Amino acid sequence: MDEALAGALYAQGDAGLDTGASLLAADPGADGELTRRGEEFVRRAWERGWQPADVVRLVRRDLDEHHVRLVSGLIAGESHRYDRLPPRWSAQLAELAGPEWRADRFSYATAVLELYRLLVGLPTIEPVGPVPGTPFTAPPSPHEPRMLGRIRALLAKAEATGFPEEAEALTAKAQELMARHSVDEAAVSHRTHAKDAPTACRIGVDAPYETAKAILLDAVATANRCRAVWNGAFGFSTVVGYDSDLESVELLHTSLLVQGHAAMTRAEASQRAGGRKRTKTFRQSFLMSYASRVGERLAAAAESVAAPEDLLPVLASRDVAVAGRTEEMFPRTTTTRVRGVTDEAGWLDGRAAADRAQVSRERGQLRQ
Template identity: 65%
Template structure:
């Protein structure tokens, strides 16, 4: 029996049939034919390429595999993505960063061929049923950024300073210091956003808003999605949550998208740290804290931070900047409407624990971002 025939038989048996018996039969066929391994891997790369055509990205695939399967499947997916990337076209810095961030390779030895074949088939079943997602590239394809001479270096320095400030805010054990560092980071984000807007306005070919997906991981995804929405709104972006696949799509201009990713990630770290401390204090007082406490804590944190970020976003700007910022806001809203012509709202759940809500609000106050200074 030829290798392609073995693979075809196995795939026909297992990939379009969800029963365990079909999976076992197909895995047995592959396990008995070591010569089929290369063809199985090649077919896997084809399945990935099809997922990319349906607008999935490496981080999206890893996220859904982690949610629906096991660690062994995550490692297999990462190996497959790395192998496929070697033959793929260039897809930009965000895509490259996702490939670089893939989980480390698993053990080289695979003594149990049947177990390995079973895991591969389970992964391929998942890849085949991935639906179409909204394309992230702007219509007409991604646009190149205008050359800005010294400005390009200034952009890198600004983002590096923002990252450094947020890293310090996450690491400090003093709430007041974390507040000051976060406030300074948001101030730099505001300045960076305006600089980007002015640079784009002067360019011969004006920039267009883009989009990225940011993971909203369990547990307490709803509160985290609310927090991400607040961060996006404060930084001239818009976010739409996809609950089944565990991410929000954020629409905005590239500099603002980077700011949203940085601030959201940092606030999550700060919230987790504050929640751990609050739980320890509750336990020291003899009161047990449960899932309801943590859920209410994060819900209150998201609500309170959102309130303060919205207040910060109301800082006045000079008259000459208003048309530039207004046109960018219209462009973002238009892109969002074209990507998501129909959206729904959802009510925030899990806020019944009064102690959790109180502690979450206090933590948000300590992580607050002070109002932006008036922009020239």
């Protein structure tokens, strides 16, 4: 086992991979130890700051779907060691891939070693929660607040409707409830002297058009009193904020992505009907424009949300805490100039789609 792993995981080139796979394929008795080693590699990933969704996302991007099924099995097996899992882990485990993948012994051993080579090469990243097996404070209740249930239902309707005006009104109402929920949570925390503090979560930012998606997520995070830091190399953004606001960011970002892609599909169909062939440049320009315009709308909506005067210092202190936690997690960040917007029709259609998905607070502001 040690010889197979050493040659496959740490040597340059694929010669060691083939040799290691041959050794493992010839010894069926090694399967149990091979699985144990894989679960150990997964556990080391947790210690380096990774979470299940992060690992699965990277495996899906860099390897193949059968590797995703292999790593899902390892994650599920490793997680059975713990009586309690940190917040957000249960939802990530519930989304793991389906049945275990099997093939002939050599192909199976090769795929396992390819996966393990990726796992042992994972670097240390900023942790966004406790590692399984360490003490942590559980959320106050396992049940979703009623307000978040209403927000989720409104956004689901906005995604499902084929009428832009209806989607616009539903999304606006959802943002209104999010803003109210954030203020209410701050009031409760202040009144009960709760010792809550900003936390963080990761949200996938997948190719293609990941720059536009990251910009959209940043706009949603900022409007909901959070900060977002994009890691393009690993395909995610880390969002820092209070738990209730993080939930709002996840919900709204996902919904706006769905609405944006649906609007882009309709815009492309309209372009083709007019005899104009649109390509990747159209889609890139569309989504960049959509993200930019939604950001403008969200900023305006955030400024229009009124809070009781006695809560203004509380909200300000929470903003400072979020900024401080972000700086603590990411002391060195960089900015970059956005490029790739070259299609005027895509840009104009994207802004129009963002107007239809606007999220201003008052229904009276929704007319175009």
